[in-house]
Amino acid sequence: MSMRNRAVAMATAVVLGAGGTGIALAPAANAAPAYFGIDGKGVVTNDWEDEENLGVDSYPRGNAVALWETVLWADGAEWEDDEGESQPFRKSRIDGSFGPETESATQWWQSRHNLPETDGTVDSESWDFAQTRLQSLPGNIVQYKGLVRNVNFKRVGGKYQVKLKNVGPWKYAHYRTVG
Numbered sequence: 001m002s003m004r005n006r007a008v009a010m011a012t013a014v015v016l017g018a019g020g021t022g023i024a025l026a027p028a029a030n031a032a033p034a035y036f037g038i039d040g041k042g043v044v045t046n047d048w049e050d051e052e053n054l055g056v057d058s059y060p061r062g063n064a065v066a067l068w069e070t071v072l073w074a075d076g077a078e079w080e081d082d083e084g085e086s087q088p089f090r091k092s093r094i095d096g097s098f099g100p101e102t103e104s105a106t107q108w109w110q111s112r113h114n115l116p117e118t119d120g121t122v123d124s125e126s127w128d129f130a131q132t133r134l135q136s137l138p139g140n141i142v143q144y145k146g147l148v149r150n151v152n153f154k155r156v157g158g159k160y161q162v163k164l165k166n167v168g169p170w171k172y173a174h175y176r177t178v179g
Contacts (some may be wrong), residue, residue, distance in 0.1 A: 038064050038160035038173040044142050047160070048131035052175055054105055055121035059175045066096040067153065067162040067173045068122055071130055072105045074146025075112070079104035094165045096178035112147075 040047040052059055054068055069089075079101045103120035103149040106107040110118040113126050133145045142153045142160070154161040154170050161170040164178075171177075 027102070029053065030035075034113070035159055035172070036069060036175050037062075037177075038062070039143065039158055040160050041157040041158040043129060044134045044136040044155075047155075048127040049124070049140040053123050053125045054098055056098055056100075058121060060098040061096060061177045061178050062094055062146075063101065063162055063164070063171050063173045063177055064175045065098045066094050066164050066171075067160060068098075068106075069094040069102055070151050070162060071146070072102070072109055073146055074144050074149050074151040075109060076146070076148035077109045077112075079116055091105060091165055096164060101131075 030124075031092065036168055038048070052064070054060075054065055072089045073094060077078055078086040078146065079089055081087050086108075089101065093101055093105075103143055106122060106126070107118050107120040108128060110120070113129050115129060117125060130144070133146060135143045137143050137152070140155050142155055144151050153173075156170075160173040162173045163170060
């Protein structure tokens with residue numbers, strides 16, 4: 001047996017001796033990372049019933065937060081500043097960061113819609129109520145019917161997309177990615 005054949009045989013024996021785990025567990029070179037964002041398949045009115053909580057302690061930065069901030073803006077939410085004064089939640093606040101303004105605006109939103117929890121965390125009750133205001137439009141568009149304005153999202157391949165500050169290119173509504 002040549003040196004080369006012996007080396008190949010030894011390498012094969014090592015791999016087989018390890019149970020082939022090195023081969024079985026190696027990811028494909030072109031495998032896409034798993035999607036971790038707002039899903040939308042089937043009927044639009046049940047899209048958001050199984051989404052993750054959003055808040056200061058739960059996925060505080062991501063395009064999923066930007067989607068939620070867009071809902072707040074559509075409903076004309078207000079947030080309370082350090083002096084206790086109410087401020088409008090403006091389009092410029094749609095930045096994908098769940099800070100004190102977003103938390104306060106979410107509390108306003110939850111109270112406005114008579115939800116049981118008004119702690120400022122987007123929980124299942126918040127998602128459930130918000131999805132009742134969704135409407136499917138042509139061209140993969142999903143419209144949120146806000147109290148003040150209607151806003152559009154996209155569903156592409158069962159994945160929601162949002163525009164930051166409601167302008168610019170569409171971005172997938174990931175829980176951990178901003179921009």
